[in-house]
Amino acid sequence: MPRKQISIYGDWEEGYAMDLHTLSSEYLGDDEYGRPIFNTIRSELGELLYKLKYRHDRSIINDIIKLISPFVIQWTKSLNIDVIISMPPSNKNRTYQPVDVIAEQLAETLRIQYFKDFLIKNTDIESKNLNDKSVISNSMTRTKRFLKKVNVLLIDDLYKSGASMNEAVRVLKEDKNINNIYVLALTKTRT
Template identity: 45%
Template sequence: MKTNLKQIFGNWDLGYALDKHTLRSTYIGDNEYGHPQFNTERSEPGEALFQLKYRSDWDQAKVIAHAIAANVYSKFAKVGLIVPMPASKARQRQPVTEIARELAAIVKLNCFEDILRKATTGRALKDIGSKDERAKVLAGAITLNDEIRGDGQWNVLLVDDLYDTGASLEAATTVLRTYKKIGRIYVAAVSW
């Protein structure tokens, strides 16, 4: 998969996204229901993510995980475990969790799927404009579950699908920083 890495900044220690999600989108008219239609060209990671999330092409989770492993994983020092961002929308299968599982299998680490939990906020973050507004909606929505057994401290790789304002990742990082078993926090996003 062709990528165009971008470093992403927030309250985590180091983070990267594989590529821009949408390269261009052209309005082509309204459909029979009056909804606008677009001809959209996405990057390879963006298209893989679109197919995974909106077309239920679950094979894309492995493709994306391989791209993260090949292009981003080596930039992080001594990752000890993988954590997916908690989902915003209830689905039978969660795309980000599937990517995190595949990545964990590739790099031979444990994937802790329940360290972070997210309460329903009642609003889709993509419909909220500013980072400050998103942060207010997320305040207290992400909580910690002590899922790691034993003593010690591990560096974590937090996996997310789309980096926009960074509000969700920053909320998750803030919560992870309260967990004495977590050291450095790294972020890998599929697209921005």
């Protein structure tokens, strides 16, 4: 199980990040092209997520699910979650979207519905690089709406400032059939 779960706060009912993404990062100098080099130590979940996103190692998806499932199953048991929705991706050019793959597998594990592309970004701005909430405002759109009352679990892979997640929740709350919104981030940046 991840080292610890970290409460994250925003416009949702309850939310957690499963662990920190990195535990430490030491600047080592620049490479021959002038790019900085770091010795980065990641949490176990942070390392798995890094391998999935940046090394394109899809073989570790089950390891991620196995690592987060005990907490997520226990946490969501009393919440009556009806559906999982993933955050829209920051990088639309990937051949697969890590957060979608994880959300789909987690929904299968929890035996609840998963809606892919329920939220889409209106712009190509990478919200993970933004701290200005006004830039993220109105950057997402809902593509569907629910016909009956539901409780939603919104999933993201990395939580930084919470601006994009708060925007997603704002957009989801426009659907009058969404009762409660809970959020889960796999990892969180260090402050």
